[in-house]
Amino acid sequence: MTPSAVHAPLPEGLVRRLADLLGEHFTVNAAVCGHHGGGGMRHPNLPPQAVAFPGTTEEVAAVVRACADHRTPVIPFGAGTSLEGHVSAVAGGVTVDLSRMNRVLRVSAEDFDCTVEAGVTRMALEAHLRDTGLFFPVDPGADATLGGMAATRASGTTTVRYGGMRENVMALTVVTAAGEILRTAGRARKSSAGYDLTHLFVGSEGTLGVTTEVTLRLHPVPEAVAAAVCAFPSAEAAVTTVIEALQSGLTPARAEYLDAVQMGAVNRAFGMDYSVADCLFLEFHGEPEDVRRQAEALGELATANGGSEFRWETEPEARGLLWRARHQAGFAALSLRPGAVPWSTDVCVPISRLARCVTETRADLDSAPFPGTMLGHVGDGNFHVILLLNPDDPAEMAAAAAFDGRLVRRALAMDGTCTGEHGVGLGKQGALMDELGGAVGLMRAVKQALDPHGLMNPGKIFAAA
Template identity: 60%
Template sequence: MEGSIAARPLRAGLPDGLAQTLADLLGDRFTRGLPEREHHGRGESYHPTRPPDAVCYALTTDEVSAIVRACAGHRVPVIPFGGGTSLEGHVAALHGGVCLDLSRMTRIAAVRADDLDATVEAGVTRQQLNAHLRDTGLFFPVDPGGESTLGGMAATRASGTNAVRYGTMKDNVVSLTAVMADGTVIRTGSRARKSSAGYDLTRLLVGSEGTLGIVTELTVRLHGIPEAVAASVCAFPSVEAAVATVVEIVQCGVPIARVELLDPVTIAAVNRHSGTALTEAPTLFMEFHGTAAGTAEQMALVGALAEGNGALGFETAADADARARLWRARHDVHYAVQALRPNGRVWSTDVCVPIASLPRCLAETRADIAGASFPITTVGHVGDGNFHLGLIVDPSSEAELAEAAALNDRLVRRAIAMDGTCTGEHGIGSGKVKFMDLEHGAAIGVMRSIKQALDPLGILNPGKVLPDEAD
C-alpha cells in the first residue's frame, strides 16, 4: 500500500547527527553503554533481550517532545520505558532505535482531595503515590503487583487484584498529557467527571502501549480508604470448587474487593519463597472493604457459599499486618514461581473470559496442561474472569519453547472461542500480536488507520500491538 507505514522503512542504527543532538540535549542522561541498553531491551518474561541503540532518560514533557521530534526527523524508532515490568515484549527494540526511559519523571504535581483525583508524572509508581496519600484518607486502587509506573500501567491498560471492585486503568485515568509522534504535546481531556466533547482520546491512548503517543503525565481517580478491611484465605478440594464459589460470589452481587485463585503448585511455591504455611490446595485469597458490619456480612455470605462448595477451611486476617503479609505473598508469586526452576524463565500469559465461561475455560485449560514437560502454575483474578499461566521453561530448549507456544496458542484460541480475549491485562506487546486478527477481525483495519494517522512514519514502539501488514 503506497504511503503506508509498511512502505516507509525505519532507519537502521543511530545516525551520528541524532546521537549528537540527543547528547547535547541530555548530557550524561544519554547513553549507548551496552549494560543499560540490554537492561532496557527486556521485561520480566521469557522474551529475548532486544536492546535499543541508545537510552535517553527524560525529566520533563518538553524533553520527551524534543527527543521524539529529533527521532522523527531521522525516522528512528522510539520505545517508551517505565518500570521494565512488562510481560509481553513491550520494551524490546525490535527495529533498534532509542529507548525513552520515563522512570525519573516522578513528580506528584497535585493531589485534590476534594475532587478525589491526583496529577502525576509518568514515572510515579502506585506505591509512591499511595505513600504520598498516606495522610489524606485516600488511595489509588489499581494494583498490578510489581513496581510498575503509572505511565506504563496506563499504556498497557493494567489492572490487578483490586479490579473486580475498583476497575482497571481504563476506569481510573481521568486525562493524560501525551507526546505524539511528531513531538506535539496534547492534553486529552479535563478533570470533569463526565464530558460529551469530542473523541475520547484518553481511552484511545490508555492501552495503546506507546504505539500512538507517549504518556508523560496523567490525572487519576482516587478512592476513600474504607472504614473496615478484612481478608480471608480459603482452601478447596479442587480448582473447580474454588471457581464455582467465585462465580456465585459475583452472581450474588457481593461487592468483594479482591478475589484471587492460586493452584496447589503456586501455593507450594509461595510457601517456599515467602515462608508461609498455607495448605497446598486450590486456594482463594479474598479481601472485603466497607463498614465493620458490611464486611462481616460479606464474609458470612462468602463463607456460606464456600462451604456449599466443599471448602476445606475459611481463615480470616483482620489486622493490617496479617493482610499485608498475605498480599505480599500474593504479589511475590512471579518470583516464587521463578524459584521453582532457577535456570528457567517464566513464560507468563493471561486470558479473560465472561465469568460464566470461566469454569469451563479453566477446566479445559488444566486438562490441556496436565501432561506438560515443565512446571506450570495457574493464578487468577477470577472475579473478572481473568487468569494467568506461568509456564516455567528452559529458554535454551527449542522443544520446550515450542511446547509452551503450542499450549499458549490453544489457551488463547479457547478463550476467544468463548467470546473472551487473548489478554485481560498483560497487553499485546510483541508476544501476542499474532492473535490480534483472530480476536478483532476487520476492526484491525480501523486500528491500522488510526496508527497511520497518528504515527505516519511508524516510529512509536514499532512491532507492538498491530501485526506488520506484510504478515
C-alpha cells in the first residue's frame, strides 16, 4: 500500500519549497520512501510521503519550519535500527534522514568529551577515536547513529559499568517543532541551571524535536581487557553469579547472558564450539593486576554456582569474535526457524529479582507454540526474548502477543519496567500506561506544550490525542 492510498497528498507548496531548499537531497521516490517505513519484526512498513536529507542543522530547521507551516508530520530517521516502529510514518509526512550529517565536529581529549552530528554512527566514532586513547562505551550491538541512540535512550552490553546514553549524553543541539534551533546545555560536567532539557530530549523518541548534534562523555581506553565465556547448569545459576559478583564489589564491564537455545544457534551460525548450555559472556577492564584479581574472584563465584568450562580471551581478535557472536545473536537465532519473523522484546527488573524473572520467563517460553531464545544484559537487570514466528499464522501471532503481555506484567509486578532499552514506539504504549499510569498524562502535557500541533513523530510513545 502506498502512502498516497492512506494519507492526503503532501501540499504542492511544501514539495516545491523542500525541493528548492534541498535539490537532489529531497525525494518523493516510492522506493526511497519505502526504505524509511520502519517495517520489520512485528511492525508493518509505514513509509513517509517524502524523504529529506539535510546536511546542516540550519537545513533541518528550514525543513521543519516548512512542514510546520503546512501542518505536515516530521519523522526523524537515523539508521532505522529501532525495534518498536519508532520511524514508521503512521500519519504520513516527511522523514528527515540525518545520514548526511555524519561529521565528528570536535574531540577534546583533555576534557574527555566530543561533539558529533546526529548521523555519525557508533562505529564511525569508534574509528575516529582509535588513536586518541579514548573510547565511547555505549554499545547496543547495531551500528546505530548517535542521534538515534540519544532519541531512544539506548544502552547495551557495557551499561553495567559505563551507563547508557542517559549517563553519557552531556548536551544536545535540537530543532524544535517550530523550527527553532536550541542548545540544551554547555560542556560543564555538572550544572544546576534550570530544567534538565538535555535529558528531556534523551529518550523522547523524536516526539519533541529533531536532534542534530550530540555532545558525549568519553572514557580512557582500559590498559587491560579480559573476556570470558562460562557455562552453567541453569539460568538461575548464571544470573545468580552476576548478582553475587556485583554484591561483592566486582565491576564487570560486560555481563551478558545467553540461554542454551541461543548458544546452540550461535555455534551453528558462527562455527563455534561453546557448550550448549546457559552461558555468561563476561568482560573486565582496568589495570592488568585489577583485571586478573576480578577475573579470579568471578571465577570462584561461578564455580560455586556450578559454572564450568571458563574460557578466557585477552587478545583483541579473539575478544572481537566473542562479542561479534553476542551482537549477532539475533541473526543466529533466525537459523532455528528459517523463514520465521523475529519478535524481539525486552524488560528490565531490579537485579535482586532478575533470577526469578528469567526463570519464570524461560518456563513460559518452553510452553509456547513457537521457538524462542533469551539473552540479555543481566548486569543491569535487562534481558531480551526473541520469538520466532510464522507471520501467516494468526494463532501464533496472538500467542506471541499474549506471551509479551505476560512478560511485561511479570516485570512490572517485580517493580521493573516494560522496556529497558528498546523504547515504547508503537509496540508498548499500553504497557507504558500500565507502568506509569497518570505520569503518562504529564508526558502528554509536555508533548502538547512543545509540539502543539502534534507534528513531531506522531503516534509514538502514546497514540495521538
